[in-house]
Structures are given as C-alpha cells and as structure tokens.
Amino acid sequence: MPENGPLIDTPLLEKLERLAIQWQKSLPGAVGGHNTSRFAGAGQEFLDHRQFYDGDDLRAVNWRAYLRLEKMFLKMFQLEPRIPVRVLVDVSKSMLTGGAIDAAGGKGALSKFDYGRKLAAALCYVSLVRLDSIYLQPFAEKLGDPLRLGGGRQRFQPVANYLQALKPGGATHFIDVTRDFISRYPQRGLVIVISDFLDDGGCEKPLQYLADFGHEMILIHLWADEDREPPWDGELDLEDAETGTRVQLAFDDSARAAYTAAFDDYALHLRNVALRNGGRYVGLPTSIPIEEAIFGPIVRAGAIA
Amino acid sequence: MNFLNLSFGELLGLAGIISAGIVALYLLDRTKRRQVVATLRFWTAGKMPEELQHKRRIHQPWSMLLQLLSMLLLLLAIAAPRIGDLGAARDHVLLLDTSAWMGARARQGILLDQAKNAALVYVRSLPLLDRVMLVRADALATPVTQFDSDKNSVADAIRRSRPSTSALNLEQALEFAQQAQRLQSQKAGEIVFVGAGRIAKQDTELAVPPNLRVISIPSNGENVGLRKLSVRRAASTAAGTSAGMIAGSPAGIAAGSDTWEAFVELRNDGSLPREITLLLRFGGVAAGSKTMTLAAGSTTQATFLFHAKAAGFLEARVTSTNGRGDAFPQDDAAVIEVPVGKTLRVAVYSPEPDLLKPLLTGNVQVQATFDLPAKYDPQAAADIIVFDRFAPKNALANVASVWIEPPAGSPFAVRSTAGKVKLDRWHQDTALGMGLYTKGVELASAEVFTLAPGDRVVAETAQGPVIVERPGVVKMAALGFDPVRSTMKYDLATPLLIANLLRWMAPDIFRRSDVQAGTVGTVNVTLDKGVNPASVKVLSDDQRPLPFTIEGSRLQFFAGAAGNVRVITGDRETVYSLTLPDVGDVTWRPPADVARGVRRGLAESSSAPNPWPWLALAGGFGLLADWLLYGRKQIVRLKPRAASLSLVERLRRRKAS
Numbered sequence: 001m002p003e004n005g006p007l008i009d010t011p012l013l014e015k016l017e018r019l020a021i022q023w024q025k026s027l028p029g030a031v032g033g034h035n036t037s038r039f040a041g042a043g044q045e046f047l048d049h050r051q052f053y054d055g056d057d058l059r060a061v062n063w064r065a066y067l068r069l070e071k072m073f074l075k076m077f078q079l080e081p082r083i084p085v086r087v088l089v090d091v092s093k094s095m096l097t098g099g100a101i102d103a104a105g106g107k108g109a110l111s112k113f114d115y116g117r118k119l120a121a122a123l124c125y126v127s128l129v130r131l132d133s134i135y136l137q138p139f140a141e142k143l144g145d146p147l148r149l150g151g152g153r154q155r156f157q158p159v160a161n162y163l164q165a166l167k168p169g170g171a172t173h174f175i176d177v178t179r180d181f182i183s184r185y186p187q188r189g190l191v192i193v194i195s196d197f198l199d200d201g202g203c204e205k206p207l208q209y210l211a212d213f214g215h216e217m218i219l220i221h222l223w224a225d226e227d228r229e230p231p232w233d234g235e236l237d238l239e240d241a242e243t244g245t246r247v248q249l250a251f252d253d254s255a256r257a258a259y260t261a262a263f264d265d266y267a268l269h270l271r272n273v274a275l276r277n278g279g280r281y282v283g284l285p286t287s288i289p290i291e292e293a294i295f296g297p298i299v300r301a302g303a304i305a
Numbered sequence: 306m307n308f309l310n311l312s313f314g315e316l317l318g319l320a321g322i323i324s325a326g327i328v329a330l331y332l333l334d335r336t337k338r339r340q341v342v343a344t345l346r347f348w349t350a351g352k353m354p355e356e357l358q359h360k361r362r363i364h365q366p367w368s369m370l371l372q373l374l375s376m377l378l379l380l381l382a383i384a385a386p387r388i389g390d391l392g393a394a395r396d397h398v399l400l401l402d403t404s405a406w407m408g409a410r411a412r413q414g415i416l417l418d419q420a421k422n423a424a425l426v427y428v429r430s431l432p433l434l435d436r437v438m439l440v441r442a443d444a445l446a447t448p449v450t451q452f453d454s455d456k457n458s459v460a461d462a463i464r465r466s467r468p469s470t471s472a473l474n475l476e477q478a479l480e481f482a483q484q485a486q487r488l489q490s491q492k493a494g495e496i497v498f499v500g501a502g503r504i505a506k507q508d509t510e511l512a513v514p515p516n517l518r519v520i521s522i523p524s525n526g527e528n529v530g531l532r533k534l535s536v537r538r539a540a541s542t543a544a545g546t547s548a549g550m551i552a553g554s555p556a557g558i559a560a561g562s563d564t565w566e567a568f569v570e571l572r573n574d575g576s577l578p579r580e581i582t583l584l585l586r587f588g589g590v591a592a593g594s595k596t597m598t599l600a601a602g603s604t605t606q607a608t609f610l611f612h613a614k615a616a617g618f619l620e621a622r623v624t625s626t627n628g629r630g631d632a633f634p635q636d637d638a639a640v641i642e643v644p645v646g647k648t649l650r651v652a653v654y655s656p657e658p659d660l661l662k663p664l665l666t667g668n669v670q671v672q673a674t675f676d677l678p679a680k681y682d683p684q685a686a687a688d689i690i691v692f693d694r695f696a697p698k699n700a701l702a703n704v705a706s707v708w709i710e711p712p713a714g715s716p717f718a719v720r721s722t723a724g725k726v727k728l729d730r731w732h733q734d735t736a737l738g739m740g741l742y743t744k745g746v747e748l749a750s751a752e753v754f755t756l757a758p759g760d761r762v763v764a765e766t767a768q769g770p771v772i773v774e775r776p777g778v779v780k781m782a783a784l785g786f787d788p789v790r791s792t793m794k795y796d797l798a799t800p801l802l803i804a805n806l807l808r809w810m811a812p813d814i815f816r817r818s819d820v821q822a823g824t825v826g827t828v829n830v831t832l833d834k835g836v837n838p839a840s841v842k843v844l845s846d847d848q849r850p851l852p853f854t855i856e857g858s859r860l861q862f863f864a865g866a867a868g869n870v871r872v873i874t875g876d877r878e879t880v881y882s883l884t885l886p887d888v889g890d891v892t893w894r895p896p897a898d899v900a901r902g903v904r905r906g907l908a909e910s911s912s913a914p915n916p917w918p919w920l921a922l923a924g925g926f927g928l929l930a931d932w933l934l935y936g937r938k939q940i941v942r943l944k945p946r947a948a949s950l951s952l953v954e955r956l957r958r959r960k961a962s
Contacts, residue, residue, distance in 0.1 A: 098343065196343060200344070223343075232340060237338065239342070240344060241343055241344075248337060249348060249349075249351070250350055251350075252351035
C-alpha cells in the first residue's frame with residue numbers, strides 16, 4: 001500500500017454509508033445504538049428545566065428565563081448513551097508476511113497488516129456514520145495508544161491518518177493484551193478483533209476471558225495464501241517472523257496437506273470460541289478484495305448489515 | 306600451438322577461476338531455501354527426497370561437467386589458438402602512400418583505390434602468423450595499427466585510408482619504418498611501400514633500406530594545376546603608372562582604394578605542353594581570364610587587377626582548352642577570401658580648414674571632414690580628431706587626438722611661446738619622428754611644451770620640445786606650430802610627419818594585408834628587412850599560435866591540414882589559405898636492386914587453420930545442451946504453486962460433510 005495513498009477510495013466509502021455495525025447482546029448500563037434514553041445527561045435534545053444549584057454547569061443556565069424571572073434555571077438534556085465499539089488491530093510482525101506474492105504468483109497483493117488497516121478504516125467509517133463511539137486500539141505484545149472518535153463521517157480523516165501512521169512490530173501476546181484491555185475498559189461493549197491470531201501462547205483462552213467479562217466479540221481472522229498453503233518445496237530454513245526462531249525441515253505435498261489441515265483446524269477452533277460466546281467469526285484470505293470481503297463474508301456473518 | 310590473445314598461464318588462470326565459480330554455484334544450489342513465515346506452529350517435516358539427502362554432493366555431475374567443458378571451449382576461442390611456430394613470424398611495415406597525389410584519377414576510381422587493392426593482396430599473401438604495421442605516408446608518417454597478426458584489422462585500416470592534402474615525404478616514412486622495426490619488432494620483415502611515389506624534386510636521392518619492397522602504382526602524370534594564388538591591395542603608385550591595364554584583366558581598371566591585385570602561379574607537371582584557360586571570379590562574377598600555353602614541367606605566373614568594395618571570395622580555375630584530360634583535378638581551382646578594406650575617419654576642426662586638406666585627402670584610406678571650431682560636435686563619429694588652435698570644453702577622452710598650437714584648456718601644458726626659433730632636432734627613435742629630417746627650418750612662432758609623465762619629445766628647439774607624442778590606450782600628439790603655415794610646408798618632412806602620425810594612431814588601418822592560397826605542408830615566408838623576430842606571430846584559424854622557425858630572412862612553419870594561417874610581421878599581415886593540395890614534383894624511381902611487386906609463394910604456411918569460430922560454436926552448443934537437458938527442468942520445479950482455495954470454502958465443505 002502506498003504511504004500517501006488513501007486507505008479506502010471514495011466509491012467504497014459511499015457504499016459503506018448504508019451499513020451499520022450490529023450487535024446481539026444487551027449490555028448493562030448502555031443503550032442500544034438508536035434507542036433513546038429516559039435519563040438526563042449530556043446530550044443534544046432538550047429534556048426539562050430544574051433549579052440551579054452551586055456547582056452546576058453555567059453553560060446550561062437558561063439566561064433568558066433569568067432575565068425575565070430573576071431566577072436561575074438549568075436546562076437538562078436527554079442522555080444518549082451508546083454501546084462503545086472497540087476495534088483491536090493486530091500490528092505484530094507476523095502481519096507483515098504474505099504481501100509479496102498474490103494468488104497469481106505475481107507481486108501486488110496486500111500484506112495482512114495493510115489489509116487489516118483497510119478493514120479497520122472501513123469499520124470505523126461505518127461506525128462514524130452511525131454516530132457510534134469508537135475506540136481504535138492497536139496491539140501486539142501489549143495495547144498501544146488508542147484513538148477515540150465519534151460524531152460523524154467528517155471525523156474519518158483522523159482515523160485514516162492514525163491508521164497510516166501505524167508501524168508494525170513485536171510479537172503477539174494475547175493474554176497480556178486481554179488483561180490490559182479488561183482493566184483499561186471496564187465498560188462492556190462490542191470488541192472487533194482484526195488479527196491473524198498467531199500467538200505461540202495460544203489465543204483461545206484470552207478470547208474466552210474477554211467473552212466471560214461481558215464483551216461481545218467479532219473475530220476477523222486474516223491470513224495470506226502462503227499462511228494456509230505454503231507454496232515451497234524441498235529443504236526449507238524457516239524463520240518465525242515474530243520470534244526469529246528457525247526450523248529446518250523438508251517439505252513436500254504430504255507435509256503441505258498436513259499443514260493446511262492443521263491451519264483449518266485452528267481456524268475452526270477460533271470460530272467455535274466466537275460462536276460459543278455469542279460472538280461472530282469471519283475468516284478472510286488477503287487475496288479477496290476489501291469490498292468483496294465487507295459485502296460478502298462480513299455481512300453474511302452478521303457483523304454489519 | 307600458440308595463443309595469440311592470451312598466454313598459456315592466463316588461459317589456465319581464467320579456466321581455474323571459472324571452474325571454481327561453476328562448482329561453487331552447484332554447491333550453493335543445494336543449500337536450503339530460507340523463508341520467513343508468520344508462524345511455525347503448523348509446520349511438520351515431510352519425507353526428504355533422495356536427491357536432497359546427500360546435500361554436500363553434486364547430484365548433477367554431468368551438467369556441471371558439460372558446463373565446464375563449454376566454458377573451456379569458449380575460453381579457448383577467446384585465446385585464439387594458432388597452429389604453427391610463432392618464432393618464425395616476421396614483422397612487416399606497410400607504407401601506404403596517402404599523399405594528395407593519390408587522389409588523382411585512375412582508370413577506375415583514384416590511384417589510392419589501386420594502392421589499397423595492392424596492399425590488401427600483399428597482406429593476404431603473408432603467412433598467417435606474420436605481423437603487419439600499417440603506416441599512412443604523406444607529409445607525416447602516421448602509424449595506424451601496431452604490429453598485428455590479425456589481417457582483418459589491418460585490411461580494415463587499409464580500406465579506411467583516404468588521400469590527404471599534403472605531399473609525400475618518403476624519406477621520413479622510410480626512417481620511421483626502420484625505427485619501428487628496430488624498436489618494436491621481434492623479427493624484422495619487409496618494409497613495403499605501396500603508392501605512386503610522387504615526391505619533391507630535391508628528395509629523389511634516397512637511402513633505401515635493404516629490406517624495402519616497392520609496389521608501384523602507375524599514374525598518368527599529365528596535370529596542370531594551381532600552385533599559388535594571392536591577393537593584395539594594389540599599390541597606388543604602381544597602379545597609377547600602369548593604369549591597371551594588365552593583360553587578362555577587364556579593360557579600364559584603374560587603381561584605387563578598392564583595387565586589388567591577384568597573383569596566380571601555375572605548373573604543368575606533365576611531359577607535354579598544355580594549353581589552358583585561367584579564369585578568375587570574384588563573388589561569382591568574372592574578374593579576369595587568360596589563355597596560355599604551359600611548357601612541360603614549367604611554372605608560369607599571371608597577375609590580375611580587379612575592384613572589390615566589399616569582402617568576398619576570389620576563385621581561380623584552370624581549364625584545359627585542348628581537350629586533354631587532367632589527371633589531378635583537385636588542384637585546378639583555389640578560393641580565397643578578400644578582406645574588407647578599412648578606412649580611417651579623421652575630423653578636423655580648424656579656423657582655416659582648407660590649409661590641412663592637401664595633407665589628409667591624398668590617402669585613399671583616409672576619410673577626412675573639415676569644419677570650423679564652432680561646428681564641433683562631440684558625438685561625431687571619428688577615429689582621430691585634429692584640433693587646430695582650438696580646445697573644446699568637452700573633448701572626447703576615448704578618441705585619439707592631434708593638437709596643433711593648443712590653447713589653454715588642452716591636455717598639453719604650454720611652457721612658453723618662442724619667436725623665430727630654429728627646429729634643431731628630430732628624435733628618430735619616436736614613432737612620429739622616425740625617418741624625418743629637416744635642415745635650416747626657422748619657425749616664426751612655436752609653442753614650447755612642458756612634458757607630462759609618459760610624454761616623448763618628437764622635435765625640439767633650443768627653447769624646448771615643440772612636437773610631443775603621448776602614447777597610451779588613447780594616443781595623443783601635440784604640435785607647437787602649424788606645419789602648413791610655417792616655412793616647413795615646402796619640406797618633405799611635413800607629409801611624412803602626417804603619415805607617421807596616422808600610422809601610429811591607427812596601425813590596423815594601414816597594415817598591409819595579403820591573402821595567399823597555398824599548399825598544405827611546409828610554408829616558407831620571406832620576411833621584410835628590419836623585421837623584429839620578436840614581433841612575428843603565426844596564428845591558426847582559432848587564433849592559436851603555431852610553431853615556426855626564422856633563419857635569416859626566411860620564416861618557416863608547417864601546416865598538416867587544410868585551413869587558414871595568419872602571419873603578422875610588423876605592419877604586414879599575410880593570410881595563408883592553405884587549401885591547395887601539395888603535389889610532388891617528380892615520380893620516385895627506386896633503385897634497381899629493390900624488390901618489386903608481391904612475391905609469389907610467400908603464403909605457403911598461410912593455410913594454418915584458425916579454429917576459434919568452431920571452438921566458440923562448440924562452447925555455445927554445450928551450454929545450450931546443458932540448458933535443454935537440465936536447466937529447464939530446474940525452472941519448472943521451482944515455480945511457485947497456484948493460490949489455494951479459500952478457507953471459507955473448505956469450512957463450508959467440511960461443515961456440509
């Protein structure tokens with residue numbers, strides 16, 4: 001992906017306008033996206049007046065009523081609580097593999113990292129259009145600095161700038177990331193994880209913790225074609241992109257079949273974790289175009305509609 | 306067997322390096338492929354192919370051997386092996402006559418074409434291992450190749466030879482060939498001269514080397530050509546006496562500022578008298594013609610007068626009128642450029658302007674205007690201004706000026722005015738006083754000057770200097786008396802003083818200018834008497850100084866190529882347009898004991914094969930066979946596999962099952 005090119009082109013943004021992120025759980029303390037609240041608080045719609053007390057916000061005083069009645073009244077607004085949408089983007093080194101060779105054997109396919117950034121940008125745009133509150137949260141060994149956004153499509157440019165400034169690095173530690181996430185965000189919400197889920201320590205248990213804490217999960221599993229079916233033959237000197245560990249082995253068609261079967265089993269296991277906890281799972285090879293991935297597997301999985 | 310391009314050691318060294326490289330590449334090919342992957346958790350080892358189990362061994366030894374053999378064959382082709390004894394090879398010097406005369410017409414083409422063919426026949430007749438150095442011989446002996454056994458490169462150099470414009474200096478060429486064989490050859494062979502051998506008359510007595518072979522190219526010596534063409538401004542006095550009625554010129558030509566004199570020299574090199582017409586054209590218009598008969602071996606001159614108010618090209622052309630062909634047409638025409646005639650503008654401001662008119666209007670190169678002081682115009686265009694008893698307030702500081710009896714306000718300080726003084730002495734070492742002499746001149750009145758720094762006294766009386774010159778960037782002179790109003794007006798010194806004055810202030814205008822068309826090569830110039838050798842300059846077209854020698858009154862320089870050369874000697878400038886080809890006077894007759902022609906049977910060992918093309922072909926075929934047998938298979942095996950089916954599809958299939 002070129003450094004200065006747009007993450008998502010304008011025609012795709014126009015198509016994303018009609019989508020909305022869907023969630024299934026009823027989360028305590030939060031009202032669903034488009035349901036109004038009976039509680040007063042920070043909002044834009046006027047609800048009622050009450051008497052002014054010391055310490056109240058002077059900006060909410062009804063000064064016209066004060067001039068007429070010489071009494072201070074405070075304006076109250078309708079509370080519009082939203083379910084927070086938190087997008088976790090994997091920026092570990094393993095996300096960089098698989099970007100050199102596409103399905104036809106030539107150059108041009110995106111790496112998982114670039115693909116994930118584009119996908120995150122698309123989901124953020126959908127959320128912004130629907131006035132949801134978004135937390136964009138990169139992670140690898142631990143959580144990175146988040147970007148908090150809300151308020152409409154005009155706030156999309158900071159998202160794009162933030163995603164383009166992300167640099168990949170480090171190994172994935174889902175258990176540390178999950179622990180940090182739970183302590184940092186006590187309020188339950190929707191968690192969208194965009195990752196290749198390749199953690200030597202395993203990521204099934206941390207995901208289970210996340211679900212047990214009350215978050216609703218959408219797992220978007222990315223892989224390159226070579227991650228699932230390596231194209232090489234003969235003696236290989238393999239190096240783990242994250243840890244640098246090296247393994248030398250001979251590779252042939254039978255080993256390739258065993259590799260692919262193990263990968264598919266792992267993906268199936270992830271899917272089961274998500275579905276078992278009321279979440280959703282989407283597996284995406286990076287050879288599928290972004291638009292096709294959004295309006296195909298992601299929509300079919302019910303993550304957005 | 307010998308190798309011409311590489312020594313045996315170099316061949317072995319190169320073969321070793323290439324072999325080591327090929328073997329190393331074969332070993333490297335068996336090393337493991339390194340790959341960075343996202344994770345190692347799904348990888349399991351497969352069954353190692355048998356061919357990979359012995360990875361330190363070369364599993365395609367035949368491929369490697371085929372490549373090694375092919376590379377060795379290619380190296381041998383580069384080394385150019387020759388079968389035969391290299392020690393028996395001889396070094397020959399081939400002197401190819403490329404003088405101007407070799408451009409003469411022959412039955413087919415020119416003489417040089419015949420000489421090239423003869424030289425090629427000689428080169429092909431040599432044994433294969435003999436080496437040949439080609440030297441192009443004209444005024445200079447120029448080596449074109451080193452001693453080279455590659456007859457094709459020598460033949461190419463022979464074919465690229467062209468006739469030059471200079472004459473053959475055979476003596477120098479033979480000396481060069483002997484020296485080359487002495488210094489560079491291992492075993493001296495022959496010195497072969499191929500050409501017509503047209504040389505200067507004084508060079509006929511040559512000391513020929515014992516190993517000389519001459520391949521003569523016969524030529525038709527019937528040629529009439531121009532040897533010299535020169536132009537100079539016609540002298541006024543000479544033109545006045547002859548009235549320009551010189552034979553061959555258009556009638557009625559009278560000498561003037563725009564009258565030029567052309568001098569043409571012709572020579573008949575043939576053995577028969579020739580009747581020719583000499584035609585002179587200036588700017589494309591006929592300026593004169595003359596029909597004459599030239600005796601065999603004679604040289605004739607002709608002179609023409611013509612008018613030229615502007616610069617232009619003067620062409621002299623010789624045509625044969627008795628129908629006989631000319632063997633060498635290159636010297637039948639010559640063109641030179643006639644320069645622009647310059648005039649000197651003099652402005653005179655005097656209360657009595659008519660007095661100075663006789664002095665300044667006599668010279669056609671001087672264009673003088675005479676006005677009263679009241680009409681002085683500082684903006685008037687003039688090269689010299691004469692102020693007679695008049696000093697303007699705003700005299701131009703960048704124009705040369707002459708002040709006669711200057712009043713106060715002039716650049717010259719008048720010490721006193723003396724009456725009835727005798728002109729005692731002229732300083733001959735000054736530019737104005739050079740050659741002037743008077744006796745008993747008594748001036749009724751004369752201003753005596755006070756000298757400023759740099760001023761030089763030209764003439765003086767007992768009271769002090771009365772004529773002063775002031776050199777510098779802008780030259781000035783002051784006369785304390787008016788020579789045409791004094792008793793000196795009848796003296797010869799008066800016009801000579803004015804002439805000296807104008808020549809000193811504007812030397813470029815009065816510099817005598819000649820233009821000559823000559824032949825390329827050594828040029829001899831006869832210097833005027835009294836010319837200071839330090840003031841002589843010989844400049845090329847681009848104003849670069851050329852080397853020259855002066856012996857007595859003879860200046861000599863050499864021009865190897867056609868072009869213009871300017872020779873400046875004092876007040877005279879001669880432009881040599883060296884465009885005529887220099888042709889020798891006589892044909893050289895080699896001594897009777899000198900070998901002639903191409904020796905038959907010389908190439909008895911020239912059938913030794915030169916196998917490098919076959920070696921190169923065999924090497925190429927070997928590499929091609931290796932690629933067909935082993936290379937293509939390797940490429941197919943390493944091709945990446947096509948992309949796999951998506952996992953979603955597989956999950957669906959598994960779920961369905």
